[in-house]
Every structure is written in C-alpha cells, then in structure tokens.
Amino acid sequence: xxxxxxxxxxxxxxxxxxxxxxxxxxxxxxxxxxxxxxxxxxxxxxxxxxxxxxxxxxxxxxxxxxxxxxxxxxxxxxxxxxxxxxxxxxxxxxxxxxxxxxxxxxxxxxxxxxxxxxxxxxxxxxxxxxxxxxxxxxxxxxxxxxxxxxxxxxxxxxxxxxxxxxxxxxxxxxxxxxxxxxxxxxxxxxxxxxxxxxxxxxx
Numbered sequence: 299x300x301x302x303x304x305x306x307x308x309x310x311x312x313x314x315x316x317x318x319x320x321x322x323x324x325x326x327x328x329x330x331x332x333x334x335x336x337x338x339x340x341x342x343x344x345x346x347x348x349x350x351x352x353x354x355x356x357x358x359x360x361x362x363x364x365x366x367x368x369x370x371x372x373x374x375x376x377x378x379x380x381x382x383x384x385x386x387x388x389x390x391x392x393x394x395x396x397x398x399x400x401x402x403x404x405x406x407x408x409x410x411x412x413x414x415x416x417x418x419x420x421x422x423x424x425x426x427x428x429x430x431x432x433x434x435x436x437x438x439x440x441x442x443x444x445x446x447x448x449x450x451x452x453x454x455x456x457x458x459x460x461x462x463x464x465x466x467x468x469x470x471x472x473x474x475x476x477x478x479x480x481x482x483x484x485x486x487x488x489x490x491x492x493x494x495x496x497x498x499x500x501x
Contacts, residue, residue: 314378321369329369333362336379339460340386346455347390357393361386380470435493442492446485453481454489 314335320328341358348354364385372381443451452471456462457478464482468475 311377318378329366336382340382342460343383343386344390346452348393357389361389364389383470438493442489446488450481450485453478454485457482
C-alpha cells in the first residue's frame with residue numbers, strides 16, 4: 299500500500315472514530331452517517347455472496363442493524379470497516395445457509411481490464427449489433443465469475459472490482475497474504491480462459 303493510500307486510510311479511520319464516539323454518546327443520527335458512508339461498499343460485498351438483489355438489500359440492512367447492536371463490543375482493534383465487513387460476510391453466509399442458495403457476484407466492466415483484456419469499444423447509437431454484443435459480454439462476465447469457486451470469486455471481487463489491496467484482503471479474511479495472491483491469480487487465469495472469445499487481444 300502506498301503512502302497516499304495509507305494517509306487516506308488514516309483519515310478515514312479518524313473520521314470513523316469521531317462518528318463512533320458520537321454514536322456511543324447517544325447520538326442516534328450519527329450512525330446514519332456511517333450507513334451512508336459504507337452502504338455501497340457493504341452492498342457490493344454482500345452481492346459477492348447473495349444472488350438475488352432484493353435479498354441482498356435485506357442482508358445489507360440486517361448487517362447494519364447487527365453493527366449498531368454490536369457497537370458496545372467494538373474495541374477498535376481493527377478498522378470499523380474491517381469489523382463491519384466481517385459482519386456483512388457472516389450475515390451473508392447465514393442467509394445462504396437459510397436459503398440454501400449458491401453465492402454469486404455483481405460485476406463492473408473494469409474487471410475485464412483487471413484480468414488482462416481490453417474490451418471491444420462499442421458505440422450503441424451507431425452500432426446496435428455491437429451494443430448487443432456488449433450486453434452479451436457483460437452477461438458472459440457475470441456467468442464466468444459465478445463459475446469460480448467461492449474463495450477465488452471473493453478474492454477477485456474484493457481485489458479487482460472493489461480495488462482492495464491484497465494485504466487488506468488477507469487481514470479481513472484472516473489468511474496469509476500468499477493465499478490471497480494465489481486466489482487472485484488463479485481466479486484471473488480461469489476468467490481469461492472463460493472470457494477469451496469475447497474480447498480483443500487474447501493471447
């Protein structure tokens with residue numbers, strides 16, 4: 299992690315600590331600031347496990363309810379987001395056990411560059427057929443990631459979609475850094491294999 303990222307992380311942690319102090323003093327509205335701050339990121343993580351959009355929203359809401367109820371037990375041994383992330387993961391897994399569903403992820407187009415490919419540029423206005431192909435590509439990307447084993451899928455989601463440093467992923471998942479690197483590498487390799495025919499520049 300570079301110095302800039304470290305400074306930003308330090309500022310974010312300080313801001314979180316200030317908001318948490320307000321919550322613990324009884325300022326109920328302060329927790330809403332934390333929800334607004336992290337709701338998008340928590341939703342992305344939950345969608346790494348939960349297939350259905352409506353179910354994912356329910357899990358996100360449950361995550362924040364559990365976080366609010368558990369604030370008295372938060373001692374600051376890790377960042378607030380790391381703590382919140384673990385609640386989100388555990389709540390997602392609980393949901394899956396209850397629903398007996400297979401997890402999946404939502405994707406961003408940037409994943410294509412992250413696995414080593416340059417997507418085909420398409421102008422929907424002048425090239426309707428190309429636009430349809432682009433939609434097919436997005437569908438193929440979602441399907442490809444859904445085929446990854448859970449450990450590879452989560453590593454790729456956090457690193458290549460969410461942009462997390464591998465060191466932070468290792469800390470949150472409580473596994474060796476080398477394991478995270480291996481999961482990202484293997485996940486990307488499998489995606490290259492699955493997506494090769496959809497993109498330019500395939501080797």
